[in-house]
Amino acid sequence: MTDAVQFIVEGNEHLVLGFLRGLFIGARLHDWPVVNDERGIRTESFAEQLKGWVGIVEPINHFVVPATAAPQVLAALSDPRCKGVKLREARIVKAASFSFKFKVFTEEAGQQVRDIFGKVPADVHVTGFDPKETRGAPDTKGVELYTPVHHYRLQGHGTVAGPFRHVLYVHEQARRLEQIAETEMVLELGAELTAG
Numbered sequence: 001m002t003d004a005v006q007f008i009v010e011g012n013e014h015l016v017l018g019f020l021r022g023l024f025i026g027a028r029l030h031d032w033p034v035v036n037d038e039r040g041i042r043t044e045s046f047a048e049q050l051k052g053w054v055g056i057v058e059p060i061n062h063f064v065v066p067a068t069a070a071p072q073v074l075a076a077l078s079d080p081r082c083k084g085v086k087l088r089e090a091r092i093v094k095a096a097s098f099s100f101k102f103k104v105f106t107e108e109a110g111q112q113v114r115d116i117f118g119k120v121p122a123d124v125h126v127t128g129f130d131p132k133e134t135r136g137a138p139d140t141k142g143v144e145l146y147t148p149v150h151h152y153r154l155q156g157h158g159t160v161a162g163p164f165r166h167v168l169y170v171h172e173q174a175r176r177l178e179q180i181a182e183t184e185m186v187l188e189l190g191a192e193l194t195a196g
Contacts, residue, residue, distance in 0.1 A: 002163075004164040005090055005092055006062060006063070006093050007062070007063055008089040008090075012059060016085050020073075023073065027069075031069070034063060035062070036062035036064065040171065041185045043060075070090065074194070091189040093187050093188070095163065095187075100157060100174055102155060102181065104155070106152060110152070113154060113156075113180065114131070117170070120162075121166040123166060124161070124166045124170060132155055136152070
């Protein structure tokens with residue numbers, strides 16, 4: 001069972017986002033839509049971006065909505081009164097994933113990393129997360145901003161995968177800690193949806 005649907009819509013970004021937000025407010029839909037480029041979710045290929053830049057196609061907007069809101073979004077986009085926006089595609093999001101790596105030099109930051117990737121929702125899988133921790137001699141302890149030898153270091157990498165909303169939650173937590181370098185989220189897309 002999916003928890004989300006990705007929409008690709010042609011049209012001016014401000015018009016599309018205004019339309020989308022107006023729809024969610026007017027229909028009292030919960031779980032605000034997620035705009036891909038605002039949240040670090042991979043969108044189109046470089047070729048599609050290039051077409052947009054040279055004006056071959058209208059600007060393209062990617063966003064993800066809860067599966068429960070998808071029928072209303074589809075119906076609104078197919079309404080002939082809806083001018084200036086055109087549905088290109090709507091696909092079920094089967095899963096999402098991202099990779100990460102980190103290197104931290106304080107035990108506090110190390111605990112934050114362990115909390116982010118060690119306490120994920122039950123249906124999210126973290127693979128390859130086996131952090132390596134090193135501690136120096138007690139006399140190396142102190143201010144470490146520019147020191148070549150750190151008293152404490154925790155480093156590692158891994159991959160997070162699972163349902164869209166839960167992976168998005170983990171991705172947002174990782175983005176808050178600057179010592180974590182995370183990739184864009186990649187969506188695994190399923191069947192295409194149509195209005196009707």
